[in-house]
Amino acid sequence: MNKHILVIPGDGIGPEVTQWGKAALEKIAEIFGHEFTFDEALMGHAAIEVTGTPLPDETLEKARKSDAILFGAIGHAKYDNDPSLKVRPEQGLLKIRKELGLYANLRPILLFDELLQASSIKPTILKGTDILFFRELTGDVYFGEKTRSEDRNTASDLMIYHKYEVERIAHKAYAAARQRRGKLCSVDKANVLESSRLWRETVQEIAKQYPDVETSHMFIDNAAMQLIKDPKQFDVVLTANLFGDILTDEASQIAGSMGMLASASVGDGTGFFEPIHGSAHDITGKDLANPLASILSAALMLEISFGLKEEAKTLVDAVDKVLKEGFRTNDIADTTTNRYKVLGTQEMGKLVIK
Amino acid sequence: MNKHILVIPGDGIGPEVTQWGKAALEKIAEIFGHEFTFDEALMGHAAIEVTGTPLPDETLEKARKSDAILFGAIGHAKYDNDPSLKVRPEQGLLKIRKELGLYANLRPILLFDELLQASSIKPTILKGTDILFFRELTGDVYFGEKTRSEDRNTASDLMIYHKYEVERIAHKAYAAARQRRGKLCSVDKANVLESSRLWRETVQEIAKQYPDVETSHMFIDNAAMQLIKDPKQFDVVLTANLFGDILTDEASQIAGSMGMLASASVGDGTGFFEPIHGSAHDITGKDLANPLASILSAALMLEISFGLKEEAKTLVDAVDKVLKEGFRTNDIADTTTNRYKVLGTQEMGKLVIK
Numbered sequence: 001m002n003k004h005i006l007v008i009p010g011d012g013i014g015p016e017v018t019q020w021g022k023a024a025l026e027k028i029a030e031i032f033g034h035e036f037t038f039d040e041a042l043m044g045h046a047a048i049e050v051t052g053t054p055l056p057d058e059t060l061e062k063a064r065k066s067d068a069i070l071f072g073a074i075g076h077a078k079y080d081n082d083p084s085l086k087v088r089p090e091q092g093l094l095k096i097r098k099e100l101g102l103y104a105n106l107r108p109i110l111l112f113d114e115l116l117q118a119s120s121i122k123p124t125i126l127k128g129t130d131i132l133f134f135r136e137l138t139g140d141v142y143f144g145e146k147t148r149s150e151d152r153n154t155a156s157d158l159m160i161y162h163k164y165e166v167e168r169i170a171h172k173a174y175a176a177a178r179q180r181r182g183k184l185c186s187v188d189k190a191n192v193l194e195s196s197r198l199w200r201e202t203v204q205e206i207a208k209q210y211p212d213v214e215t216s217h218m219f220i221d222n223a224a225m226q227l228i229k230d231p232k233q234f235d236v237v238l239t240a241n242l243f244g245d246i247l248t249d250e251a252s253q254i255a256g257s258m259g260m261l262a263s264a265s266v267g268d269g270t271g272f273f274e275p276i277h278g279s280a281h282d283i284t285g286k287d288l289a290n291p292l293a294s295i296l297s298a299a300l301m302l303e304i305s306f307g308l309k310e311e312a313k314t315l316v317d318a319v320d321k322v323l324k325e326g327f328r329t330n331d332i333a334d335t336t337t338n339r340y341k342v343l344g345t346q347e348m349g350k351l352v353i354k
Numbered sequence: 355m356n357k358h359i360l361v362i363p364g365d366g367i368g369p370e371v372t373q374w375g376k377a378a379l380e381k382i383a384e385i386f387g388h389e390f391t392f393d394e395a396l397m398g399h400a401a402i403e404v405t406g407t408p409l410p411d412e413t414l415e416k417a418r419k420s421d422a423i424l425f426g427a428i429g430h431a432k433y434d435n436d437p438s439l440k441v442r443p444e445q446g447l448l449k450i451r452k453e454l455g456l457y458a459n460l461r462p463i464l465l466f467d468e469l470l471q472a473s474s475i476k477p478t479i480l481k482g483t484d485i486l487f488f489r490e491l492t493g494d495v496y497f498g499e500k501t502r503s504e505d506r507n508t509a510s511d512l513m514i515y516h517k518y519e520v521e522r523i524a525h526k527a528y529a530a531a532r533q534r535r536g537k538l539c540s541v542d543k544a545n546v547l548e549s550s551r552l553w554r555e556t557v558q559e560i561a562k563q564y565p566d567v568e569t570s571h572m573f574i575d576n577a578a579m580q581l582i583k584d585p586k587q588f589d590v591v592l593t594a595n596l597f598g599d600i601l602t603d604e605a606s607q608i609a610g611s612m613g614m615l616a617s618a619s620v621g622d623g624t625g626f627f628e629p630i631h632g633s634a635h636d637i638t639g640k641d642l643a644n645p646l647a648s649i650l651s652a653a654l655m656l657e658i659s660f661g662l663k664e665e666a667k668t669l670v671d672a673v674d675k676v677l678k679e680g681f682r683t684n685d686i687a688d689t690t691t692n693r694y695k696v697l698g699t700q701e702m703g704k705l706v707i708k
């Protein structure tokens with residue numbers, strides 16, 4: 001198979017980890033006899049520094065022409081500390097999601113048995129958890145109109161949904177639920193928000209087309225609680241952009257660490273694959289970042305964009321094997337025992353590739 | 355001391371639990387020689403059934419005239435299942451918060467050592483946790499303009515903040531941090547939302563007036579994760595209405611159960627005290643609800659509205675004693691052992707009063 005992949009390392013630990021996602025793809029191509037060609041492009045703070053804008057036209061063009069995109073992370077402390085800056089790294093990520101029509105963000109909570117102990121949640125609560133989040137990615141308060149009054153004392157963001165936006169991701173989530181355990185939980189705040197009421201009405205309508213799937217609705221506050229109280233109750237979770245952002249970061253604790261979770265953003269065209277972790281300025285350049293989420297993002301690309309199931313499984317198995325052998329990065333190391341061999345980003349990456 | 359207290363039992367398990375919060379106040383009055391008089395009023399579904407509106411004028415008048423309000427819970431399955439209903443129970447709670455100027459919602463995460471095992475989170479992670487949430491309560495997407503297009507296919511809610519709204523709650527939170535461990539973490543989504551950028555700028559400004567308090571800023575997605583990864587890092591957490599709703603429900607797992615958490619809403623006038631749990635239709639009328647959050651809400655009233663520290667402590671100690679003696683309601687019982695005596699709402703209430 002011939003595929004052209006765009007790599008966007010981004011900011012912070014992005015480059016360090018994406019290097020290993022890319023290496024994993026190269027290795028898979030070698031083993032299975034595919035031809036993957038690669039290009040690279042700038043986004044975020046890295047792009048602002050060079051071009052003045054967080055998503056240069058050139059990056060967008062390259063993205064449109066590629067078969068899939070592997071992305072690292074975005075964000076920089078400078079902007080976090082100065083909310084008044086107008087040009088911001090995150091605008092690059094938001095814009096590329098919108099431009100490529102990446103309306104569905106799939107975040108599987110993949111639980112490696114070996115990491116049951118790495119979580120702050122009790123292993124008995126976690127064991128057997130298998131959740132697939134569908135987070136809406138191109139609507140909500142992320143993309144609604146923003147205002148700031150002239151005296152700068154009032155600021156607003158419009159939380160807005162259109163019915164078709166809810167429908168298209170709901171169909172994707174229901175289709176996935178059918179292939180899994182046949183349960184879908186839609187999360188909203190319909191007791192307070194009008195946009196959530198539209199969300200709930202629409203999901204209730206779509207649900208009728210999937211009578212074989214068991215549908216439930218939960219308020220976001222309750223969901224944030226249930227997710228750690230009893231994660232096993234969930235199969236597919238369908239939710240809006242902002243609520244999905246919050247719930248999936250929280251859910252990363254189920255998998256032991258944010259450093260383990262990959263995500264796939266899909267929609268109208270080219271698929272976009274990235275770790276759910278952020279740019280992590282505090283550990284950038286220290287060889288401490290966990291490259292596994294990038295490698296698992298590469299696995300999602302193989303499966304979802306290219307339909308290469310066996311190839312994807314090979315990567316997941318390689319990660320599993322390394323964990324079984326007792327190797328850990330800092331974020332998933334259990335420091336109360338010395339049963340584990342703690343590795344840096346580079347060594348961990350190399351080991352999985354091997 | 356003479357005080358007039360309005361009791362609003364509300365919906366679902368509200369009446370069952372509030373009965374015990376009230377009984378606790380009566381007992382305290384008896385022991386310490388205070389004179390507490392009580393009145394009762396309707397709100398939520400209970401009020402809609404009788405008067406057609408979720409917050410009758412009579413309730414609001416009584417609320418204004420009282421020295422403090424003890425509230426139960428709000429909500430009903432009928433409305434949750436039908437998002438198109440125009441008159442909704444929650445409107446009553448939102449309106450009373452706004453009318454009484456209850457802009458600061460204090461949610462202490464009180465961790466009884468006896469309940470360390472009841473949580474889904476590991477005891478080693480929890481032990482020593484002591485967080486006080488300041489949730490803004492009369493602004494944000496809760497109160498911004500709501501729209502629905504004529505064809506009903508587009509819906510929106512305006513997420514909006516004014517600088518003075520951030521300032522007044524920030525001052526309260528900083529004052530509390532000074533009395534505690536001197537740390538304040540402000541949670542927002544300033545990398546995406548303009549209203550969060552106003553929030554962050556304003557907190558950064560106020561922070562200068564409290565150089566003795568250590569300020570940090572965290573994005574909501576990260577906070578949802580950090581809260582269960584390492585809850586001990588937090589002292590005072592200051593956040594907006596929606597983010598506070600989500601984070602405090604999540605944090606209830608730290609205390610073992612939502613059934614344990616009380617909250618105080620304060621601002622311009624009369625204080626308002628309520629459990630953070632909801633109406634819990636599924637267990638209503640089954641004698642399964644945990645009355646401890648209502649009793650602890652009464653304790654918060656004694657301390658915050660009436661300045662009666664010793665009286666408040668007497669109530670908290672009574673709860674602690676009952677837990678130490680091994681009594682539990684269903685939600686905090688550890689079903690893997692039979693070391694505990696599991697009680698219904700009524701028996702648990704009686705025991706604490708005794």
Ligand SMILES: CC(C)[C@H](C(=O)O)[C@@H](O)C(=O)O
Pocket residue numbers: 074075090093245276278545546575
């Ligand atoms: C960096 C930020 C804009 C982004 C988001 O909020 O969507 C990130 O948190 C994510 O989850 O991908």
Ligand SMILES: CC(C)[C@H](C(=O)O)[C@@H](O)C(=O)O
Pocket residue numbers: 191192221428429444447599630632
């Ligand atoms: C019932 C609902 C309107 C309310 C809220 O969202 O504020 C509740 O969840 C709470 O936290 O007090």
